[in-house]
Amino acid sequence: MDNDTIFPALSESEMIMGKYRGADRSQMKRAIAILTNFRLLIRWKGMTCGCFTHSSYSSIMIDSIDRIDDARLQETAGIFVMIFLLLGGIGLIIGGFVYKATQLFSMGIGGIIIGVLILIVFCCGNKYKYITFKGPFGSETIVFEKSTANEFEIRLSKMVHQRRMHRFIEQNGPRSLLEPSAQMASNYNIDMEIK
Numbered sequence: 001m002d003n004d005t006i007f008p009a010l011s012e013s014e015m016i017m018g019k020y021r022g023a024d025r026s027q028m029k030r031a032i033a034i035l036t037n038f039r040l041l042i043r044w045k046g047m048t049c050g051c052f053t054h055s056s057y058s059s060i061m062i063d064s065i066d067r068i069d070d071a072r073l074q075e076t077a078g079i080f081v082m083i084f085l086l087l088g089g090i091g092l093i094i095g096g097f098v099y100k101a102t103q104l105f106s107m108g109i110g111g112i113i114i115g116v117l118i119l120i121v122f123c124c125g126n127k128y129k130y131i132t133f134k135g136p137f138g139s140e141t142i143v144f145e146k147s148t149a150n151e152f153e154i155r156l157s158k159m160v161h162q163r164r165m166h167r168f169i170e171q172n173g174p175r176s177l178l179e180p181s182a183q184m185a186s187n188y189n190i191d192m193e194i195k
Contacts (some may be wrong), residue, residue: 014038017159020152022131022142035155038062038163040133042140059141065162066135070153074129077189078122085115 014036022031042058089111096105129149132141133156145154181189 011038018152018155020144020148022144022148024141029066033142033152035062035152035159037159040065040156042142060133060135060137060140062159063167064135064137065156065160067133068132068153068157068160069130069132070149071130071132078118082115082118082122085111085118089113089115103177 014035016036018035020033020035022027023034024031024044029044032043032045034041034043038061040060040062042060044056044058046054048054054185089108092104092108092111094108096102096108127146128143129146130143131139131149132139
């Protein structure tokens, strides 16, 4: 264990299943998400005045998570703008050559440069993924790198399912999983209807 896994009120029966580093939406606070067999513990660490750190904690029961959403940056609008700027820039450069207008030529080069910059931003900046989980506690959003987000989302989904099944079995007994909710028609009834 290290400083991040020490958490207030961590019970003795809880086992740490995984630890993931992320940030909040503004990237001003660092988030450490600790997934245990009962809860999702989130430790937010932020800087105050550039030198003082403060921490806050969130504790979410895993079986209370109703929905897990993931989102990336809006790529379609950026790609549309990039293509529009590149094609518009090429058109303005051609118009500048045909009509011998230096203003069109310089506007075309500017459009192409901005389009290429947008392309670079998408290639380099598209490595983060937003994970939002919702439930009776409200909603929490953590920004992870793509690979970390995928692993976290898969493990959290499995843990939510396991906890819900465990709670269902505790409340209804193990035979409730084997009993069908609707009665099955017997072979005798089916044979009688066929004749």
